[in-house]
Amino acid sequence: MAAYSDQIARARSKGGLYDARIFTFPTLAETILDANHRPVRRISDLQRRLLLTQLIDDLQSRGRLPYLERVASFPGFLRAVGSILDELKRGAVDPSLFEQLTRERIPDHPVNADLIALYRAYQDHLIERGLYDEPGAFWEARALLRDGKRRPLDRISLLLLDGFSELTTTQMQVFEDLTAHVEHCVVGLSTEAAEDSDLFA
Numbered sequence: 001m002a003a004y005s006d007q008i009a010r011a012r013s014k015g016g017l018y019d020a021r022i023f024t025f026p027t028l029a030e031t032i033l034d035a036n037h038r039p040v041r042r043i044s045d046l047q048r049r050l051l052l053t054q055l056i057d058d059l060q061s062r063g064r065l066p067y068l069e070r071v072a073s074f075p076g077f078l079r080a081v082g083s084i085l086d087e088l089k090r091g092a093v094d095p096s097l098f099e100q101l102t103r104e105r106i107p108d109h110p111v112n113a114d115l116i117a118l119y120r121a122y123q124d125h126l127i128e129r130g131l132y133d134e135p136g137a138f139w140e141a142r143a144l145l146r147d148g149k150r151r152p153l154d155r156i157s158l159l160l161l162d163g164f165s166e167l168t169t170t171q172m173q174v175f176e177d178l179t180a181h182v183e184h185c186v187v188g189l190s191t192e193a194a195e196d197s198d199l200f201a
Helices: 002-013 025-035 045-061 077-090 095-105 112-130 134-146 168-177
Strands: 158-162 183-189
Touching: 025 134, 025 168, 045 077, 045 112, 077 112, 077 134, 077 168, 095 112, 134 168, 158 168
Parallel strands: 158 183
Antiparallel strands: none
């Protein structure tokens, strides 16, 4: 990122660039939210862990987690649940779509009802309190862009995307919504192999 900043600074000093803005994807989403006065607040990692703990305890007390109850107290369970929710949200899968997909593709899996209840309770809590997590910032930014609210990028003529080996579904949707209103777009993808990761590591 520092190298890109230096290149842009040199281009600006030569009179070849006007109003350069450099963003990572998370800061891009939050910048769009801030510029358009979206009344939402980012939930911190600690707040998120506390919220998930509270929701899990509440669902357990009401018998809504019959399959996951036996592992809910295990070390790493909270992290695993958070990772699953992140993957769903980065894939632009909301609770209703998740419920539909599980019923269509794995209708008899015993964990379905537990995960659906947990995801719906989590997302409802965020919406009701005007909060968003990191993946949810892209949902909010995408909604603004599709509503024609593109500040502070409403006057850009050149959009550069560089240094990525892959994009999540929500990142791609935000990118596509931006490019629909930009005169020039340049994409450079990294050829470096991504490190293997284990969702439940």
